[in-house]
Each structure stands twice: as structure tokens, then as C-alpha cells.
Amino acid sequence: MPIRCDAAALSAAESDARSRDARSPDRLATSPHPSAMDRRAFLRLGGYAGLAGLCWGLLPARFADAAGPVYCNPNRPTTPADAMAALMAGNGLWATGNQQHPGEDTTRRDCVAQNDQTPFAAILSCADSRVPPALIFDQGLGDLFVVRVAGNSNTAVGQQSLTYGVNKLHALALLVLGHQGCGAVSTAVTSFPRPAPAFVSLIYPAVRKARLIVQQGGGNPDDPTQVIPVAIEQHALMTAAQLSVRTPFKDLIRNGSLIVAAGVYSLDNQAVTILT
Numbered sequence: 489m490p491i492r493c494d495a496a497a498l499s500a501a502e503s504d505a506r507s508r509d510a511r512s513p514d515r516l517a518t519s520p521h522p523s524a525m526d527r528r529a530f531l532r533l534g535g536y537a538g539l540a541g542l543c544w545g546l547l548p549a550r551f552a553d554a555a556g557p558v559y560c561n562p563n564r565p566t567t568p569a570d571a572m573a574a575l576m577a578g579n580g581l582w583a584t585g586n587q588q589h590p591g592e593d594t595t596r597r598d599c600v601a602q603n604d605q606t607p608f609a610a611i612l613s614c615a616d617s618r619v620p621p622a623l624i625f626d627q628g629l630g631d632l633f634v635v636r637v638a639g640n641s642n643t644a645v646g647q648q649s650l651t652y653g654v655n656k657l658h659a660l661a662l663l664v665l666g667h668q669g670c671g672a673v674s675t676a677v678t679s680f681p682r683p684a685p686a687f688v689s690l691i692y693p694a695v696r697k698a699r700l701i702v703q704q705g706g707g708n709p710d711d712p713t714q715v716i717p718v719a720i721e722q723h724a725l726m727t728a729a730q731l732s733v734r735t736p737f738k739d740l741i742r743n744g745s746l747i748v749a750a751g752v753y754s755l756d757n758q759a760v761t762i763l764t
């Protein structure tokens with residue numbers, strides 16, 4: 489007998505599974521997640537489990553997580569290196585004015601609404617309105633897990649969010665992104681070393697290092713125009729380095745399931761340069 493993978497066959501299978509569940513209400517009552525039990529009950533039914541396996545591509549999304557996450561982005565990278573490559577490829581499109589705005593259509597909107605999120609990259613970036621990660625990397629709904637704070641510093645809450653992004657959502661790359669003309673870094677350079685709000689003083693270690701680099705290069709460490717660009721790079725680098733030695737990032741890096749990198753976005757040419 490040929491296997492039918494059309495919507496009518498799947499609908500009939502679903503109806504049959506639900507009627508069996510209705511005859512066994514005690515089984516549903518033991519589940520803390522009735523909808524998940526619906527799916528398991530459906531897939532436990534021998535003949536229909538075979539149908540599910542054979543017709544996987546046509547299964548309604550509500551059934552699919554019984555065997556793993558549903559990736560709404562059909563081109564979702566599968567390795568950390570591919571994740572970085574996808575970010576840079578998207579930025580290349582953006583920087584040359586060829587952005588595709590992928591993953592904004594009805595199919596993606598419906599998919600992310602019906603399934604758990606599966607971002608392939610986590611971004612720690614500045615709150616600056618000129619540096620929106622999804623646009624400058626030309627990525628779609630559900631692709632990027634983004635933490636934004638003025639000055640792209642690492643904070644306790646931010647680190648907890650990033651931990652969720654890599655630990656629970658399995659983002660493959662974590663990019664700390666600074667940018668040209670960052671007001672927070674500029675304020676830190678001109679305020680250093682006086683007391684300042686945390687979002688400024690968190691940048692002071694990078695300012696200290698940038699002043700040293702400028703001085704060692706024969707420049708003037710008291711000239712903000714010389715120190716600010718260096719401080720922007722150093723702050724992204726130091727923040728990435730800070731995250732890289734902390735749990736859970738260091739363990740994920742060690743087992744090859746995460747890349748942590750630093751980059752800087754140019755307002756002039758809209759290109760991201762990776763620093764690590």
C-alpha cells in the first residue's frame with residue numbers, strides 16, 4: 489500500500505491520534521505539557537510513526553519538535569565557522585548595498601511563531617541606533633540572539649542573556665561588536681580616569697590599554713582623536729576575551745561548539761572587521 493504524505497493523510501493521522509488520547513484521558517492528565525504529550529502520543533502510534541518519519545518534510549510544525557528543533561532558516565549554519573562566515577557574508581551584502589532582507593516573509597513569520605527560536609549567532613553590540621545587528625548582517629527573524637547596551641560592555645545581566653543564547657539556544661558564534669563613532673567609548677576616553685556611570689567606567693580598562701598603545705606608537709595619549717579608535721577596538725577585544733574564559737563559554741569553545749570573536753563596524757563603509 490503506498491504511503492500518502494498529503495495533508496489529508498496527515499490530518500487523518502492526527503485525528504485518529506486525538507481520538508485515541510480522548511479514550512485514554514489518564515495518559516494526558518499525567519503530562520505537565522499536554523500539547524507535547526499530544527505530539528508524543530501521535531508519534532507513538534506505530535503506523536503513524538512510520539508515516540511521520542516518511543513524511544517529515546510535510547509534517548505540521550507542531551509535530552516536528554518531537555525529534556529535535558525546527559530550523560525556520562533552511563540555510564542555518566551548522567558549525568561555528570559557518571556561523572561566522574554567514575555573518576560576514578550578510579555584512580558583505582549590506583556593505584555593498586545588496587542586502588536581501590532574508591527571513592522576513594510570511595513563511596518565516598509563521599515558522600518562528602509556531603516553534604522555539606534557533607538563532608545561529610549571539611551578538612553583544614552597542615545600543616547605537618546606527619548599528620542594528622539584524623540589518624548590518626542581513627539576517628532574518630530568529631537568526632540572531634542580540635544583547636545591546638551602550639558601549640557593548642559585558643554586564644551581569646548581559647552575560648546571563650548570552651549564556652542563555654549559547655547554552656539553551658545553541659548559538660554557534662558569539663560576536664562582541666564595537667563600532668566607529670561610539671559615544672560611550674568616546675565619553676570613557678574623555679572622562680578617564682574620573683568617576684563615571686558604570687556604562688562608561690566599564691570601558692576604562694580598554695581606555696587605559698588604548699592610551700598605552702598610542703603612547704608606545706609615538707602618539708599622544710591625551711589626544712582623544714588618537715585614543716578613541718584604538719579604545720573601540722580594545723574594548724571589543726577585551727570584552728570577548730573576558731567572556732571567553734568564563735563559564736559556559738570557555739567549555740563550549742574547548743569542545744568546538746562555539747566561536748567567540750570581536751569585531752568593529754565602520755559607519756563609513758558599513759563593513760565589519762573581525763579583530764580576533
Ligand SMILES: [Zn+2]
Nearest residue numbers: 614616670671
Ligand atoms: Zn556605541
